[in-house]
Every structure is written in structure tokens, then in C-alpha cells.
Amino acid sequence: MKKSFGAKPIVHPTPTWVVCTYDADGKANGMTAAYGGICCGDPPCLTVSLRKATYSHGCIVSRKAYTVNVLSESHVAEVDYFGIASGRNEDKFAVSGLTPVRSELVDAPYIAEAPLVVECKLAHTFELGLHTQFVGEIVDVKADEQVLGDDGYPDMRKVKPIIYAPSCRAYLGIGSYLEPAYKVGKKLRD
């Protein structure tokens, strides 16, 4: 028997992506967002939804660019801080000690300490209600050499992204390898 929770934005899992931008003065800023995901394969696009009240919202609208920064478990306090504070009142990079790096491809900074970084130029802006959905076309994905797997691509077990659980307001880590994709399901046909 399933229990109903009504119309609530609850689903598992959601990410904790630090969305970084420059403000009007060129100050690097960032905010943690759990509302987002990949939304197109070609052109590769990634979406993040921000409330209009956030400082980052105006930065994306004016700069038409942002980066998505995937920080590791070891930076869970920094990720939480970037979701609590506002760039309107605080220099989050100065407080957190994280290092902004100017992207050479889009008008936004990325975080040096983030093992996985996605640089996006704004492609679409959709007003959905409390949140504005920004669709960013992915210009480049960058990853630290230390998090690459044997195949040369970012290995999630090394990136160790932080998962946000919206229903229990907690951060969780990535667990163990379960199965290879596009393979384990084939046995059901036998």
C-alpha cells in the first residue's frame, strides 16, 4: 500500500550542482542547485532551475552563461554553504576558500577544486512558476586526471558526487557498482 504525499517536488535522486556565474561587477559567484539534469543529447544540453529571487538568476540572465560544478564528498560543507549563502551579501569563494577559474569558452567561472565541470552557454529560458528553467548548451566537459577511469572518461566512483535527498534534507554519497548498463537487462528476455 502506497502512501500519498500530494503535489510535492520529491523524487530520488537529485544532484547537488554548484552553478557558477559572474555578476555585473565581474565577481565570481555560485549557488548549489538540486533542480536540474541533462535535457538533450544533441546538441548536448543541461538544465538548472533557479528561483528568480536568487542572485545567480540575474547573473545567468545578463551573462547568458554558467558552469555546473560537481564537487566531491570531501567538499560537502562547501556545497552546503553555496546553497545557504547569497552572493548578494557574501563573497562565497572568499568565505569557502574555493578557487574560481575564468572559463576560456563561456562568460562564467568554474571551480578549480571541482573534479568534474560542465561549461554552458544559455540556450533557452523557460518560466515555469517559482523557478526559471535555464537550458544551457554544453560547450565543454572538463575533468581532473585523477578521476578518470581505465577508459579515459570520468569515473563516478572517483568523482564521488554528492546526492541530495529532497525528502529528508540530507546529503548522501555514491555507493557501490551494481551492474553494467545495456547488458544486465538482456537476461530478462531469456
Next chain:
Amino acid sequence: MKKSFGAKPIVHPTPTWVVCTYDADGKANGMTAAYGGICCGDPPCLTVSLRKATYSHGCIVSRKAYTVNVLSESHVAEVDYFGIASGRNEDKFAVSGLTPVRSELVDAPYIAEAPLVVECKLAHTFELGLHTQFVGEIVDVKADEQVLGDDGYPDMRKVKPIIYAPSCRAYLGIGSYLEPAYKVGKKLRD
């Protein structure tokens, strides 16, 4: 030093949501999608992106509804199968043994075995390129009693959702509890 991967739809983490619909004949169908996320808090909305070539795409367009089903690690083979097969050629529920339940709220089925289910009515359709982004307004969230935490809400450690790693084509589980949200970051200000 970060290595560039170019414009690719790679970011961590992404979900493995089984998106369920009815086809024109009323047959229950579902497909696994990694491209999606929450996209608005009020009205609560959730987005999934599907290629136009998929059978589910036409079902959402005509029925204007879908459910997102979060299956547990124990169903990783079924989740993979729902991503491999097409409802155009196979009855995925019959093959997998999963049980479709007619939603009383939207014109779509959900999966009885999924501990967490989100019922959506189609609110917006955005053509982004290879993928169509369907924004669904969340009508209800349902969860099995067994996966509720002490606060009465779905606990991700009990739901045990499957995480998909797009860069390494693998499924991973949820790991350990790291920190409470909106709390651990405050210490950085001290």
C-alpha cells in the same frame, strides 16, 4: 590540470527513472530515462527528455501524462531492460514481470514494485534537438510504507535508487549518509 572532453552530455549524477505511459491501445509501457530532474518547486514540476524515435514519446504526446517510477537496486535488471527494449515490439511489463497499476489521477500507469512513484500531467513540451523535453506537473507522490523514514517521508537510504553514470555506462547504488543539508555549511562562516 583538467582534461577536456568537448561538448558531451556528461555530468554526475543522473537518475534512472522508468517513465510509464499508456499507448494508443491502452497497453501499459515504460522506458528508462537518465535525462531528467525536478525543474520547478511551485507548481512542482519534473522534467524528462525523450528522443522522438521512442515509443514512449508518442504516448506522452497523445495521453498528456506520465509517471516517474524510482525502482530500487534489487530491480537493476528490470530498469536496464526498460531502457533497452521498445514498447513498439515488446510488452515490457509482461517480459519483466513488473506490475502496472492504473493511476487514479493521471492517464498513465505506475509500477507497483516501485517504492517511489511520481504522477505527472503534461504541462509543457519543449523541442531542444534530438530530445523533446516534457515538463510534467506533479499531481501526487506515492511511496511504500517500508521506505519511509522516522519523519514519515521517503528515506533515500530505504528507497535505494539506482544512479546512472553516463560517462562509464554503469549503474551505481546510493552510498552512506554524509551530512544534514542547510547546516554543515554554516561552519564555514565561523
